[in-house]
Amino acid sequence: RERGRRRGARGDGQGVPQAAEEQRPAPGEGRAASPADPASLPVKILVLGDKAVGKTALIRQLVRDEFTSRYKSTTGVDFALKEIDVDGQTVRLQLWDVAGAETTLGSIAKVYYRDTFGVLLVYDVTRPTTFDTVTAWKREIDDKVALSNDEPVPVVLLGNKCDIETATADTAELDRFCGQWGFVAWFDVSAKTGFNIAEAARCLVQKITSYPDLFEARYKQNAAFRPALAFAEDDQVGSCY
Structure with a gap:
């Protein structure tokens, strides 16, 4: 059964265009990254939603192209880096996995929202209560960051x-719903199979890069660090994903 086509708030039902292939210059060649170039700094993306909806597993699938039902619940903040090609341009995503199983509405300090370029807001399609909180999450995001x-x-x-x-x-x-609440788009996704995850990330990045002035403003604030998202293979937390 074919299911889970990407649809945006416009309701066109069309998939996100595939990024064009490009010839990358050899090291040391080509133009230098400018402050307005999305490749010049990591693009901070928060991955939010109720506990046990699969935030960590989605990040793992996007970054490593793998899935496991055995993982350790996130405590504090974990990070992962992922390069993604959008419209012939390479963008470095810095994915923030915040507070894991401890994540509740209102519990995330405003400092974690600072310098955020975009959000992937996750709910579990098999648990309707996790969709019921989506609007509250959207309000919190809008209240804490712009x-x-x-x-x-x-x-x-x-x-x-x-x-x-x-x-x-x-x-x-x-x-x-997405049109009413101002979401860029919605996607059915699967952390288990990888379905639509890269497409959703690409859609978000396309929206972000439509504001080139953002990178000029953030360039001077960028702190250089390369964190990694760690996963435990031995700790059974549950089969949520």
């Missing part, structure tokens, strides 16, 4: 576990 051009931080809504046969999505209703 882009440097005063636009709302772009948010893409992800319905995880679409690989489960009992999961269904009312596409027309989700189109309406």
Whole structure:
């Protein structure tokens, strides 16, 4: 059964265009990155949502192209870096996995939102209560952070576990919902199979890079560090993903 087509708030049902291939210059060749170039600094993306909806597993699938039901719940903040090609341009994503199983509405300090370029907001399609809190999460995001051009931080809504046969999505209703609440788009995704995760990330980055002035404003604030997201293979926390 074909399911989970990406649909945006416009309701066009079209997939995100594939990035064009490019010939990258050899090391030391080509132009230097400018402050307005998205390749010149990491693009901070928060991955948010209720506990046990699969935030860590989604990041792992995007970064490592792998899935496991055995992992340690996130405590504090973990990070992962992922390069993604969008419209012939390489963008370095800095994915923030905040507070894991301790994540609740209102519990994330404002400092964690600082310098955020975009948000992947995750719910579990098999647990309706996790969708019920989506609007509260969106309000919290809008209250705690905005882009440097005063636009709302772009948010893409992800319905995880679409690989489960009992999961269904009312596409027309989700189109309406996203338009009403200002989401860039929504996607059915699966941390288990990898379905639509890269497409969702690419969609978010396309929206972010449509504001080139953001990179000029943030360039001087950039702190150089390369954190890594650590996963434990031996600690059984549950089968959520």
